[in-house]
Amino acid sequence: MSDTPSDIGPQAAASRITVADYLLRRLRELDVEHLFGVPGDYNLGFLDRVTAFPGLTWVGTCNELDAAYAADGYARLRGAAALVTTFGVGELSAVNGVAGAYAESVPVVAVTGMPATEVAAAGRPVHHTLMDGEYGRFGRMFAEVTVARADLTATNAPAEIDRVLRAMWRERKPVHLNLPTDVVLAQVPASSGPLIVPDAPADPGLVRDFLAGCARMLDGARSVTVLAGHEAERFGLRGPLGDLLAAAPVRSAVFSSGKGVLDETAPGFVGAYTGEISDKRVRAAVEDADCLILVGAPVSDSVTGGFSHHFTPERTIELRPGRAAAGRGVFEGVDMAEAVGGLAGLLRDSGLPAPEGYGELFAYPEVEEEETGEGLRAGLTQRQLWGAVGEFLPAGSVLVAEQGTAFYGAQEVPLPADGRFVGQPLWGSIGYTLPATLGTELAAPDRRSVLVIGDGSLQLTAQELGTMTRYGAAPVVIVVNNDGYTVERAIHGATAPYNDIAAWDYTALPAAFGAGPGTVAVRVETPAELADALALAARTPDELVLIEAVLPREDAPQLLTALAQRFAEQNAYGD
Template sequence: MPDITVGEYLLRRLRELDIEHVFGVPGDYNLGFLDQVIDFPGLDWVGTCNELDAGYAADGYSRLRGAAAVVTTFGVGELSAVNAVAGSYAESVPVVAVTGMPATAVAAAGTPVHHTLMDGEYDHFGRMFAEVTVARATLTADNAPAEIDRVLRALRRHRRPVHLNLPTDVVLARVPAPTAPLPAADAPTDPELLRAFLDAAAHLLEGARTVSVLAGHEADRHGLRGPLADLLDSAPVRAAVYSTGKGVVDEHAPGFAGVYTGEFSAKPARAAVEDADCLILAGAPVTDTVTGGFTHHFPVGRTIELRPCRATVDRAEFTGVVMADALRALTGLIHKMRLPEPTGYGQPAGAPRRADEPQPTRGTEAEALTQDQLWAAVGDFLPEASVLVAEQGTAFFGAQELPLPRDARFVGQPMWGSIGYTLPATLGTQLAAPERRSVLVIGDGSLQLTAQELGTMARHSLPPVVVVINNDGYTVERAIHGATAAYNDIASWDYTALPAAFGGGDRCVTRRVTTPAELADAFSLAVATPDRLVLIEAVLPRDDAPELLTALADRFAEQNDYGA
């Protein structure tokens, strides 16, 4: 096998991870590597307006593709991206962060070159990345193949970010080409360990009449869509999801009970989770935003928890059990139990409405638009197999209870909650799955952090639908604290003018809507222009917020303890 450059070795491995786009910003320490990115077959360079946005875009891309890559320059560039990488770490999103750094000899000598702290220390920033990655390495001509493979194996195993420092002189160093593909993400669970887990689960399930599953974000990242569908197809099991796991279970499945948010859940989801004789937690760690501020109530002593690389049955832990293996084993066990069909749960939250049920009001032609009407219209518009992206705030909590069409995906960031995340993330989702139209709902305050990536979307001729909720500031923060405080105010922008200002030209269409009728017309325009970016500015009252957000805001205000 002929020698290749270190840069090419890394790019070959990225293609193995199904990465077709590399996000980032050029800087003098990464330009040699970017030459190779541009020339590499099957890879496209996507330059963003700043490194933070590149990291957000990579995060969104990875949620649909399973991995992504972002390239920055040393110091100033990588530190701009580190917030995005931290969000990927918090929400278990696999991203390869590549930093172009000064040449090996320059770093070894401690030369005070630009983008350093001028103290001769070259590992300051790498140590910062160590806190938000599962593996990192500084590549040399000698260690590059082994270290690249080690780091990428960690990314696959843990489904979290990794970091590679790539010095300018190492990019073109010659190394042997890879002779075998990267190993699979997870080795099969040891049969004896899996048998011990299954024995404990069988004992817990003995006599159970109702079994439910609660799925979270780790179920999505660790490939449990198929195993969850198999479970629901083979046994009368109820399934609920955290908001972070929305879309990982088919919301049209007979056993789907809705989104679980602790005490703020709709009755079907709460009953499915809290009243089950046995609850299976599938990649569903407990956090405040997904449990209604820790108001969850799981069946005591009747819970099986599946997490990456371990499973727990009541208090017995089985380290080394792969989640997918455990879920498949449980499916076989539960199938043999012949459970009765569950009754008494009522209509699942998120299930399609019956024809005889009252429909959400769509409003009259002259009536001012409300949150309820907005979400009813979004639900009417969403195409099958689309990607709904919802910014943390009013958008996320409105989308949480919105029924998803078949084969749709949902993207949000409720645990890290970095506002502005979703606009660049939508750039990533639309590139990751061009056959799926991405539909973003984002607040005006969040949009103002990352609005310039509308230009990047237009430059790449991408056709997402972007709904901007113009409600005059940070409504989510007003709901928690400071309803009239100046710090929750923002500048008033002409949002429909932004695509043109960012170079969109005739690749974009925009509408400003203030009534339900105007919103319906705007969505009709989006249907008629599937090849163009459509931005809809929806003007809403300042204090109008989804009911779930209002309830959770009171809970978070209590947790923060700011007083009256």
């Protein structure tokens, strides 16, 4: 990150600067180039500064929830993101998306345009309040789903902006800033140094003790497996993990939340681990390893098959943000990247033997299609859909998978070289991925995003197709039309009316939302039609492509079916 005055904003070399420009300069230091949100009369003055600021683009979404989703997707590829709402009605609309970013460790700053300082201090019953003179209530709501927040004033703005943004960067979770209308143009001293300063190194003795504990666990081990989760991705461990896996012939796997953080073409990769419902090869690699190294991989029901994982602390080395554990020994204050580097050194000197099959290119298990009296079904199936998606994905592309059938189908899609993956298995807010794909497209325009989303989920946020075309995003959007909420049907209520949805004409949506004549929108019902549609998508890399894929209502990925059964048991639903 740089703090070069010439490329991060107006008045950069001046001794004083507006609060708005101070905040925007800091966001540019975090590599933020787009701000998402919806205008409201309490943020219009700030938006004037946003639209005038060199290097920044305002992205107006259809609602504030979608702005939060888009910022979340943007931050997963850029490292940070920002959204802007108005007080009360706007910020509360965004809370669900900010909560999802908190659950999934995504660094997003939510900026709320507040009524003027004197108005709030007097408790005047102005619009967008609850008419009771209480102005702190909404901020307290945000305090529950952020790691830091501040009410900015002309006096405290520089210090509070820096404190809050540093907390966001340090903990990789969302933060919140209230910006009153009269504070936007207040003059404050310009920053004199960079926003992000290196953390003080951990106590060398602490790191030494941790690595000594790891060495004891690795001594005599004949098999080691690395299991990575989403925190490894958020904290930038893709490169260090690659070095770790290259240090010795170890097996590697991911939780579904961490898909994409490891190179799936590397020797030793065995797939996604989901507890007892995992493929037997993955279970054996994780559960039978003499030593298991967990990297940024907190457990939850959705990534462990309903808490059906089997590994004990005695044979587990665990790395989490700010702490590490070697067996039962816990070491607070150990940095994950430093710990990964130290472990790579230990493995390099370990003389670990290569496990059986090490070096063979990983391939997801083949599953036979169900046969009918007329042979294989002529219509498109989940298995055929995901096979075609896997073959289509361009190098460096971003596979975005909506929670439900799409997310669990995507777990068995091999990512291409330098590919990325975006999903939300921990928070699981349906509709998240379409606005998130807007974010990934703008964050990394050189990487084409390929979104697979269910018909039910799409109906929550479909209007952002219009925002995509407005800002030149050109993803491939595959709508899985299986007539309703298939994931909910798999859990409970297979024929219940509450799992039904309206029958939309999905291929008509891009034009209805303002897409230009070059946009591709097709409906496919067979493998051949899907292959033709994806070939067309490959020939039109600069156009939004929507493919409506019609699948049977009851068809679902095997992983989802097994997990749905566990969720049904967990929720105490009867037969």
